[in-house]
Amino acid sequence: MIRTVAIRRRERAPQAMTDVHPVLARVLAGRGQREAPDYSLKGLLPPTMGGLEGAAKLLAEAIQAGQRILVVGDFDADGATGTALAVRALTSLGARDVAWKVPDRFRHGYGLSSALVEEIASPAPDVLVTVDQGVSSVAGVAAAQAKGMRVIVTDHHLPGPQLPSAEAIVNPNLAGESFGSTALAGVGVMFYTAMAVRARLRELGWFDRRPIPRLDGLLDLVALGTVADLVPLDENNRRLVYQGLARMRAGQCSHGVRALLEVAGRNLRHVQAADLGFAAGPRLNAAGRLEDMGIGIRCLLADSERAARTLAGELDVLNNQRQALQADMLQAAEAQADELAGRLDGTVQGLCVFDPDWHQGVVGLVAGRLMERLQRPVMAFAPAEPGSSELKGSGRSPAGLHMRDLLVDIDTRQPGLMARFGGHARAAGLSLERDRLAAFKSSFDECLARHEFADEVVLTDGELGASELSAETAAVLERGGPWGQAWPEPLFDGRFRVLERRIVGQAHLKMRLQPESGGEAVEAIAFRAGSLLRNELPDPFHVTYRLELNRWRGQINPQLNVQHLVESGP
DSSP states (O other), rough: OOEEEOOOOOOOOOOTTTTTTTTHHHHHTTTTTSSSOOOOOGGGGOOOOHHHHHHHHHHHHHHTTOEEEEEEEEESSHHHHHHHHHHHHHHHHTEEEEEEEEOOOOTOSSSSOHHHHHHHHHTTOSSSEEEEOOOOOHHHHHHHHHHHOOEEEEESSSOOOOOOOSSEOOEEEEEOOOOSSSOOOOOHHHHHHHHHHHHHHTTTTTTTSSOOOGGGGGGGHHHHHHHHHOOOOHHHHHHHHHHHHHHHTTSSOHHHHHHHHHHHHHHHOOHHHHHHHIIIIHHHHHHHHHHHHHHHHHHOOSSSSSHHHHHHHHHHHHHHHHHHHHHHHHHHHHHHHHHHHHHHHTTTEEEEEEOOOOOOOHHHHHHHHHHHHHSSOOEEEEEESTOEEEEEEEEEOOTSSSSHHHHHHHHHSSSSSEEEEEEEEEEEEEEEGGGGGGHHHHHHHHHHHHOOOOOOEEEEEOOOGGGGSHHHHHHHHHHOOOOBBBBBOOEEEEEEEEEEEETHHHTEEEEEEETTTTOOOOOOOOEOGGGGGGGGGOOSSHHHHHEEEEEEETEEEEEEEEEEEEEEOO
């Protein structure tokens, strides 16, 4: 869906990048970059997180003693890649007995629950390592320790008021943590943990008679999990993702990552961060949303192309099912939103939507799509399981409002209203009883009433000249990445005349546009914008767009990927 927005062009820092293409230099300057980027691994932040020393000591002892290590992950793409990385890293470091387990979204819920601990306690592992979860699992960690397990928590989520009593907690977001980045994904935290374990084993002489394993071969997993989890691509994360993508393009990636990209129709030689976020990531996430993330982890751990392709095919089928389910749920949610807006004369500060037939694994996606449309916070609820009185809610928020802080505010006003909650600035989740939903909606509205939402203004990187709308420029921008969360892909704006337009695929609008200033026409596409075919468009019309390469049947041409219609701006 194409929205109409106001725009503002980015302010640019003084440019000193004489060895960088001028368009890329302008883009980087608009993001505060003052010199050509260097994403080599030598600039990676060293493993100095608090808790790493204790975690490395414990894991090194377990490896040397041949003890049983159990990795407990999470049911999203970050958790799956982090779990696979942990298993592969610990095995390569010499661990002889490494197993993994992932919670079932429907039976266990999020995190290291007491119910999950009961399942893994017979026989109990010597060491339990959480990945991408655990910092809020106070009861679960205590239950595991009561069963004789030593627990290491690796996580990146914001901690609650009480930390679990784990033997070690590795989390860049702990209070007092001085590590140079708070943006690591769960898979990134596990990668740093693996580096610390290797360093500890080296100190102990473990590698005197065995080769020291390289861990950079796991960066394909780090890149996939980091991009899919939508964590900010600060400099350290960009370095990790850049290196992971470089290895994928060189064919140096796991069978599972290769198979996920292949089943999505992506060319490994030209893979970009967007392919991880919009192709591989959703297929991996589909397992955790609809069934069991074990399918995804087995795909990432597959030791043959054949096995990986079979599992990737299963994930592709699940993703198709997820898309169909999401479309039906979104249609119903939009009807609820329209009905509420009609009653409130269009003034909606936020929205809570619920349907007893919805699937709890998809409500987060529905909330995200509605949030994009309304530019207001959205909470979407579904039964924890069919017929259950417990509801699972997933929330998404536009920039300017911290979703988890909003839930903290609600919990302060009405303690006990929510059974559990947690999350980040832009996304959060909770559970509550169905008979408390009305009270939650009321408190949600009251808290939002104190917040002023500014009209959405989209930042662009300015105009491109007609001669810059070329395959050469698109290739330069493609190589200039990785682009992603908090380091957005270049977005330009300009005025064009529409020479042709037609529908392609499923309601996508294909156009041939000519710059208002003249010059050669260029191909353009606007996804999910088929309704514009029936509308009168201004001539010329003002749009925002991304300049990309369209690789089709051996041909490579520039293409504008239209994002918004512009109502006001330069």
